[in-house]
Amino acid sequence: MKDKYMGRINLKCDVCGGDQFSHESDEEIVCAECGKEYTKEELIDSNSEELDNRKDELLDDVKKDLEKSMKDIFRKWR
Numbered sequence: 066m067k068d069k070y071m072g073r074i075n076l077k078c079d080v081c082g083g084d085q086f087s088h089e090s091d092e093e094i095v096c097a098e099c100g101k102e103y104t105k106e107e108l109i110d111s112n113s114e115e116l117d118n119r120k121d122e123l124l125d126d127v128k129k130d131l132e133k134s135m136k137d138i139f140r141k142w143r
Contacts, residue, residue, distance in 0.1 A: 070127065074119050079111040 075084040083098030091105035109116065 069130075070123060072119070072123075074112075074116065076108055076112045077115070 076086070077084050078086075078096040078099060078101055080101045081096065081099040083096050085097035086094050086103075086108070087097055088094040094103045094105060094108055095101070096103075103111070
């Protein structure tokens with residue numbers, strides 16, 4: 066079940082929308098399409114809305130699966 070919640074989120078450049086980056090370190094991340102330079106924190110901040118949305122979707126999925134599992138467990142106890 067754990068693998069079900071693994072996923073990949075493509076971070077995007079806030080200038081061109083590209084999702085390919087090169088990086089030597091967390092302090093120098095460069096958009097492969099337009100050359101915009103980011104730090105790791107800047108790239109995360111510029112994608113915070115998408116990251117928050119994905120986190121909320123993931124939490125909803127976990128809650129639904131947990132509810133289903135609990136119902137199945139209690140059904141067996143009857």
